[in-house]
Amino acid sequence: MTSEIGSESSSDLDPARLFAPVAHEETIGLAVSGGADSLALMLLYAAWTAPEKPKAIVYTLDHGLRPEARGEAEMVAREATRLGLPARLLTWEGPKPLSGKQQAARAARYRLIGEAMKADGVALLLTAHHRRDQAETMLMRLAHGSGVTGLGAMRSFSCVEGVAVFRPLLEISPDALAACVEQAGLSPALDPSNADPAYERTRWREALAQLEALGLTEDGLARAARRLQRIDALADRITDEFLAAHVTRDRLGVLRLARPALVEVDREIAIRALARLLAAASGSRSYALARIEALAERIGSGANFAATLGGARCEAGNDTVVFYREAGRKPIAPVQLAPGETHLWDGRFTITASVPARVEPATAMTRERFKALAGTPLWCPVAALRAAPLICDDHGTVLALGALVIQPGVRVGRPPLTASSANCGNRPPQLPGALVSPE
Numbered sequence: 001m002t003s004e005i006g007s008e009s010s011s012d013l014d015p016a017r018l019f020a021p022v023a024h025e026e027t028i029g030l031a032v033s034g035g036a037d038s039l040a041l042m043l044l045y046a047a048w049t050a051p052e053k054p055k056a057i058v059y060t061l062d063h064g065l066r067p068e069a070r071g072e073a074e075m076v077a078r079e080a081t082r083l084g085l086p087a088r089l090l091t092w093e094g095p096k097p098l099s100g101k102q103q104a105a106r107a108a109r110y111r112l113i114g115e116a117m118k119a120d121g122v123a124l125l126l127t128a129h130h131r132r133d134q135a136e137t138m139l140m141r142l143a144h145g146s147g148v149t150g151l152g153a154m155r156s157f158s159c160v161e162g163v164a165v166f167r168p169l170l171e172i173s174p175d176a177l178a179a180c181v182e183q184a185g186l187s188p189a190l191d192p193s194n195a196d197p198a199y200e201r202t203r204w205r206e207a208l209a210q211l212e213a214l215g216l217t218e219d220g221l222a223r224a225a226r227r228l229q230r231i232d233a234l235a236d237r238i239t240d241e242f243l244a245a246h247v248t249r250d251r252l253g254v255l256r257l258a259r260p261a262l263v264e265v266d267r268e269i270a271i272r273a274l275a276r277l278l279a280a281a282s283g284s285r286s287y288a289l290a291r292i293e294a295l296a297e298r299i300g301s302g303a304n305f306a307a308t309l310g311g312a313r314c315e316a317g318n319d320t321v322v323f324y325r326e327a328g329r330k331p332i333a334p335v336q337l338a339p340g341e342t343h344l345w346d347g348r349f350t351i352t353a354s355v356p357a358r359v360e361p362a363t364a365m366t367r368e369r370f371k372a373l374a375g376t377p378l379w380c381p382v383a384a385l386r387a388a389p390l391i392c393d394d395h396g397t398v399l400a401l402g403a404l405v406i407q408p409g410v411r412v413g414r415p416p417l418t419a420s421s422a423n424c425g426n427r428p429p430q431l432p433g434a435l436v437s438p439e
Contacts, residue, residue: 013176015048018168021156022124025054028166029117029125031109032060032080034072034189037128039079040177041169043184045126046083057120058087059113063105065096072189079186088116102199110161117163129154129167132174135218136204138225139211147289148268152229153222171222236419239272243417247277251403252388253348253414254380255281255323259316263300270296276417281323282312283347313383324384327363334360345389348414349402355393355409362390362401373398373406 022028030045032038045056058080062073073089080087092108113125134153141150158165169177181188197203208218246261255277262270275292278284291309298305299316306315311329315322325348335343337353345351345359363386367378370385378385388402391410399405403412 012172013044013180015044016050018044018172019048019050019053021168022054022126022166023050025124027055027057027120027122029113029120029122030056030058030085031113031125031127032058032076033191034060034076035128035191035194036178036181036188037130037169037174039076039184039186039188040180041126041128042076042080042083042085043180043186046085056085057117057122058085059090059116059125060087061090061092061109061112063092063096063108065101065105066191068189075189088120090116102193107161110163114161114163124164124166126166126168128169128177130169130172130174130177131222132205132208132218134170134225135208135221136201138221139204139208140200145289147271148228148232148235150289151225152232153225155229173218235268235272238266239269239276240418242269242273243276247273247417249280249414249417250380251401252380252384253281253325253402254384257321257323259299259319259321262296262321263302267296270300274299276419277323278309278312278314280348280415280417281325282310283325284310284312313381315381322380324381325387327361327383327387332361334358344415346387349389350413350415351389351391351400352411353391353409354411355399357391357393357399357410359389359391362386362388365390365401370401373401374404 030038030042032042042058058076060073060076060080062069077087077089090112092105092112097104117123117125137153138151141153144150154167154170156167156170158167178188193199195202197206208216212218242261242265246258247255249255257273257277262273265273271289271292274296275287278287278292287310295307295309295314298307299321304317306313308314308326308329311326313322313324313326325346332346335345335358337343337351337357337359339354339356340352342350342352343359351357351359365382365385365388367382367385370378385401389400389412390398391400391412392398393407393409397407399407399410400412403414405412
């Protein structure tokens, strides 16, 4: 197979161009369902003739939702082997939901593939999302009231359900991908749910055909998404600079923002800054844009108040706005760490133990106990203290409280506030920030 594969120009479908952003990887994963798009991804990768291209492992999944699913997954594994690519056939076992099947299947897919990638030492998964997917996503986001981040639709690099993802085909039409598969003599799997109008994406796919008659084409929508991504990236860089200049964060995870600076900065930057601070305080990265806008308006009014959004407490005083995790809102099970193990706790603290350690919320901690441990008074609300991780060794000795390390045996860090630093496993994908979850 050569770079002439398919119906688009050879430069559009040139594997060297498509996969250049991941040429430095040692091993990558290919998510292949058996549909035309993902089969084309596998064929194009196999056609890449770089002398030292990354090793690829094909991951295919039997969701168990249709009788044909097993045979389709076996077909993928068989074709992968024929192309010289190792394949892992995964199975979603256990009871299936009666409603929300697509969402549940998606979560199961990324969970199972993510677990297999970890076992195989694979850090990045390639998926076959294409130009029409991008157009449909933009329309869906527009209907849902997304801001600039959401309207930028899917990024080439992102984090999905904890899995680092690269989408090399976002600028390629599905017709070209189908032609790849036909030229290779393969019969792609057909999932009837893709044509079921009960699902929102199917309805938008049907609507897109009508919109194209009015000039709103999938190519135009995808182009608009790329332009919005540029604006989004610029706004994120300005937000990074604003946060670096006007925010402090203590070792318990409490963030303090200079209120006058927030009031004076451009409204878009203020909204993005608030979204990042709420995300850092709560450990969550998905907030409704309308709620962030309302919070920015309230802070701008000059009134002092306290409010809670999605597990993050926001207290606005005369000169400072304080953000911290609301204690007790979300139960957090204790975590046992083996020596050398790293754990992202509550989305807020990265804990690496060099001795056996137990991590749990400091729910019983008092100001007096904190002063005895830290040797200094507590300068934040007790609720923030009690939402911090308490890290002890096997003998009950306190090793750390939040990022305050008291005894050797543990290292504690906190993810930076910059948009590009949002972690997905152990690699930093190009995430668009926390305004609206991009996935």
